[in-house]
Amino acid sequence: MESNQKKIRLGIDAKWYFDGPPSGHMVVKNLVDQMVTRHDEFELCLFLCSKHKNLAKSHFPQGIELIFLPNVPNMIANMFVVPYFANAHKLDAVMLQNFLGPWSDKLFKVVYIHDVLFLDYPEYFTKNELKYFNFIRRYAIKANLVITISETEKKRMVQNYVARSAKISVVHHGIDEKFKPLCNCQAAIVQTVKEKYNLPDRYLLFVGRINIRKNLDNLIKALGMLIDSDVKLVVVGERTALNLKLEEMIAAEQLGGRVIFTGHVPEEDLYTVYANATVFCFPSYAEGFGLPPLEAMRCGVPVVVSDRTAMPEVCGDAALYANPDDAEDIARKIRVLLNDHSFYLKKADEGIAQSEKYSWKKSADDILNLISHGYDHSKSYR
Helix, strand or coil: CCCCCCCEEEEEECCCCCCCCHHHHHHHHHHHHHHCCCCCCEEEEEEEEHHHHHHHHHHCCCCCEEEEECCCCHHHHHHHHHHHHHHHCCCCEEEEECCCCCCCCCCEEEEECCCCHHHHCHHHCCHHHHHHHHHHHHHHCCCCEEEECCHHHHHHHHHCCCCCHHHEEECCCCCCCCCCCHHHCCHHHHHHHHHHCCCCCCEEEEECCCCHHHCHHHHHHHHHHCCCCCCEEEEECCCCCHHHHHHHHHHHCCCCCCEEEEECCCHHHHHHHHHCCCEEEECCCCCCCCHHHHHHHHCCCCEEEECCCCHHHHHHHHCEEECCCCHHHHHHHHHHHHHCHHHHHHHHHHHHHHHCCCCHHHHHHHHHHHHHHHHHHHHCCC
């Protein structure tokens, strides 16, 4: 862009920067952190929640315009509140999370849709969630550009008439650079984290939401089939109503003492919990991307994942794939890693190499380039 050309005034939906859904918070924080370093083509304006006003003012650098919104649900804010502020602040373009509304055609509108799994897998969502998420599809047609996180999700969007293929671009997630192999972690910190969460010497690790879609029941059954191993299972994720059923299942399978539920683990501890794991297991039935396996790979921890949806696209040849409906197959793949040290080291190295293909800087740059090119193209037709 020539120096005398007007910079694009771009509003970024950063409401989840300081808190929000765990996966959404992580994505928004990493993307925004990278975007605020780039001022060559944009005047960045961040939409934030008013409750974080003091924190945000002290956190973000000068040159970043902060726009504080009322503390209302994400969908309501994007559909009815953000349009007013976008107009008041004379923005040229906006990028919003998941939900768009009946906006003016004067703005270049980008909607960042993480996934539309609810369209193909309604059985994993409540009736209220399905009603709520359906607004994603209803208004995506209003967007000039739709960004999603995998080719798998792009295909799902096209097949479900969320948007035309030509309007959808894929930008993969990145990986926080703080994830690193155990050999690069401070021994004192490792010991502190092990004691804090009562981590065993050898453990399978799962990180994610505790819900039916994540298929923890078959992972627990697979653990029970590893009768010749002293390995345990550590489950990281906020407690839900499913925990009670899983605990009843653990008792019925006589696995008491072999499964540890940590509850929520803050980011500063999570890096070490990953790095100290023996094998990472992610037998989910459906994922739009599936970042946790890549985070484990970055730590040099081999992974066993399901052979469904986006997992093969994201993990490539570095993962071991299992049928999520077959607990014995999950156990078999775990057993291979536990019993073959040379193969274990090979998959650890392959995982590190695979994970290095993904970075938040690349993700942020790709998004901003798409917006810049799309905005310039749209202006030529006005």
